[in-house]
Amino acid sequence: MPESLFRHALVPVASPEDAESTMRALRPYVESAEGDVTVINVIEKAGGAPDKASVEQREDYAHKMFSVARDEMADTDCTPTTEIRYGTDVAETIIETAHEINASAIVFTPRGGNRWIRLLTGDVGLSLVSESDLPVITLPEPNDD
Amino acid sequence: MTDQELARDLGFLEAYTIGLGTMIGAGIFVLPSIAAEQAGPASMISFFAGGLVSLLAAISLSELATGMPKAGGSYYYVNRALGPFFGSIVGWGMWAGLTFASAFYMIGFGQYLLPGLGKYIGFLAGWGEIGITVAALVMAALLTGVNYYGVKETGALQNVIVLTLVGLIVAFLGLGAASGPTIGTFLPPEGWPAVAATIGTVYVTFIGFEVIATSAEEIKNPSRNLPLAMIAAVVTPTLMYVGVMFVSTGTLSIEALADSPIPVADVATEIMGPIGALAMIVGAVLATVSSANASILSAARVNFAMGRDKILINWLNEVHDRFRTPYRAISATGIITLVLIAIGVGIGTLAEVASFMYLVTYALVHIAVIVLRRADPDAYDPAFRIPSVLYPIVPILGFVACIAILLQMSFIVQAIGGIIVIFGILWYFVYARDRALSQSLVGEAIAPEPTTVADGQGRYRVVVPVANPETERDLLRMAAASAHAHDSETAEVVAVNIIEVPQQTSLEQDLTFEETRVERQQELLDSARDIADDLDVGLRTHAIVGRNAGSAILDVIEEESADHVLLGWKGKRSRREHVLGSTIDPVIGRAPCDATLVKLGPEGGRATGEIMVLAGEGPHAPVAARRAREFAEAADEEARLTLFNVQEPGEDDDGLSPRERGEALIEEFVERTGLEETQYESRIEVAEDIEGAILDAATGYDTICVGATRTGAVSQAVFGSLPETIGEQTDQTVVMSRGPEESAMSIRQAIVRRLES
Structure with missing residues (x-):
């Protein structure tokens, strides 16, 4: 039998809200697979142009996401590993990280939004699905509160 | 890095x-x-x-x-x-x-x-x-x-x-x-x-x-x-x-x-x-x-x-x-x-x-x-x-x-x-x-050379703001441990309680309506005196009514030429305007003396039992070790110290294995803190995720002592993200410490020093 897809999930998060809903959706799967979780936030760099926000400010923001993610998993056996990554292409950086840490799958919850919003923010979800050579799992957002 | x-x-x-x-x-x-x-x-x-x-x-x-x-x-x-x-x-x-x-x-x-x-x-x-x-x-x-x-x-x-x-x-x-x-x-x-x-x-x-x-x-x-x-x-x-x-x-x-x-x-x-x-x-x-x-x-x-x-x-x-x-x-x-x-x-x-x-x-x-x-x-x-x-x-x-x-x-x-x-x-x-x-x-720039903070009479003083009757005893006990380590004849603890009054109301006006608050303040400070008697340490109290607890505490620290301030922390980071809390941030950020923040864990393990010290390269790690030693000495037989260090796997440029690196680091650390062989055990772990390894290991101890990872002179974080995360994530008692080096004197003080020298 192939190994569980949740042996070591790489979870890219983009905001504290995203971290919360993704971890909540992911939690039951990780618990039943007794897997590991690595949460990353990719700080997008402009690669030569001024960035849209200071790196330091976005690092603070990433720490907020990590704190939310750990809170979500606080009463389980799994303590998520957290890491900030930097790259000009968010999807590519996520996939590279997944290989580096030998992840079994990349897991995220889709963030919705209309076509216009996706155009502005860059559709990282789509790029992940189309570019990744590792399994990519999208979990539906949990609707219980 | x-x-x-x-x-x-x-x-x-x-x-x-x-x-x-x-x-x-x-x-x-x-x-x-x-x-x-x-x-x-x-x-x-x-x-x-x-x-x-x-x-x-x-x-x-x-x-x-x-x-x-x-x-x-x-x-x-x-x-x-x-x-x-x-x-x-x-x-x-x-x-x-x-x-x-x-x-x-x-x-x-x-x-x-x-x-x-x-x-x-x-x-x-x-x-x-x-x-x-x-x-x-x-x-x-x-x-x-x-x-x-x-x-x-x-x-x-x-x-x-x-x-x-x-x-x-x-x-x-x-x-x-x-x-x-x-x-x-x-x-x-x-x-x-x-x-x-x-x-x-x-x-x-x-x-x-x-x-x-x-x-x-x-x-x-x-x-x-x-x-x-x-x-x-x-x-x-x-x-x-x-x-x-x-x-x-x-x-x-x-x-x-x-x-x-x-x-x-x-x-x-x-x-x-x-x-x-x-x-x-x-x-x-x-x-x-x-x-x-x-x-x-x-x-x-x-x-x-x-x-x-x-x-x-x-x-x-x-x-x-x-x-x-x-x-x-x-x-x-x-x-x-x-x-x-x-x-x-x-x-x-x-x-x-x-x-x-x-x-x-x-x-x-x-x-x-x-x-x-x-x-x-x-x-x-x-x-x-x-x-x-x-x-x-x-x-x-x-x-x-x-x-x-x-x-x-x-x-x-x-x-x-x-x-x-x-x-x-x-x-x-x-x-x-x-x-x-x-x-x-x-002030530092005008003063002739860096001066150490010392009381004119050479008396060691620990300032402890108290606000909660349930945590008061433990905080005073830890402060007394620090005082006892310094010439217990003259060392003393100063307990402070502040009633905060909103800006709109005048101080007197508010007080007449808030008699219960004043009564509570008296009760708190009375019981502080009882506790101090039990602990056999000199105690003085300050009952203060003020606009802002943070600046009131800083005033007391300056007035008393305190050597150490010890505060309690609920263990939750503030999400909005403050890092750790509206009173904690300014006091820890600006106090010109040793500063310690304590998150109390379950009873029976508060600064006693198994005490873990994070032995790292941080500038304030030795201060954390000093605090740990004070606690251990005060608790007599009941406490044991462990110096803990985590290294990333793989050899470094000099071909040292992670374990060798850790041992060298602890050896140097002990030298810096002046601990003696018999006082501690050491423990080295190898892990990719340093923070995770520390958090995992922490669950096996009663009290974790950690030094500030950032130095205040350049950064505004209160203690640094690692100590704050440990404080937030673990249920144990966590003691975060920093030394006094970030103190800065006022221009007036500096000119006075210059004229005196």
């Missing part, structure tokens, strides 16, 4: 083009008409002098930026070195300067777009002043939107714009020089003072290089690349500006230049024909937009840095959860820019006010370098230092030059600039003074 390395993606060329992108901006396309009107061909000297002044600022800024690579640039350095009073002035000054500059660029954009392109595209012509204002407003709104939504601008696009502009200006200079410009009389029409005043007008073109300093955290090999990029980004445009003024004043009459909204394009018509003029117009449109864009982004960074230092409400710095931009700061900057465009201040005045604010900023930056060199806080270790032949000449000369230009500027500009400075001062007194985390290092 690795995070830092990964975040650095700008080499010399990228840093240089970022600087050029903002420097070769609107200024050179718009200013020739204003400059020529004021000083004629001699305005070349004004541009050259402006370049020299910027060069001096670039050298000082290079040292500061490599010493403290933090977002916020000049504001940050001034706030750190000179304290929040000047921090408020410079923070608001830079922000105002950037919005005035954005408005200036945008009106320049309007001038080139409508009267300029109007010659080629019919419907753009003939809209007059109103048209220019509307075009400027639309573009400013568009840029604000682009930055609000965080539409990605790539390095490649930036390079194309900069290369196009450089190419256009070089072509302009080459063809212009070939056409044989003739300068009639070099003497300025209105005398030499006008040339000096013009420096103030054109200085706005030179504010762009600051962007390089703001990006210091992203530059590879900063000790070399940062100063080089700064100096190159000042010298290149200076030479270009002088050249453009030479060609412009040599080709057109002063009158023709002064009347033209699009001076560079009009000159280009003479020397290159209509195609050349069109190219210059396109260049000007690109340049104005890219400069305004960079200004808006920089303004948001200044807001962020001010919020981080608690000089500004952090509400403004919220990151948009979708666009990941500081959307409120961007919006605020955009709105003020729109207002400035709409009220029609006049393009010259906009430029001059922006220059004014930046000259004030750079004058203080020069002072900041001298103060930091003199005070020499531990964490200030710039990769680039001003070479000894140039120090202190560069900062002194730079300061004098900035002030001299400020004094030359027109009254109206000095008045507007003065109002902004006064606003910064008022802001400090009304908002920032009680909240700001940083302190001035000026």
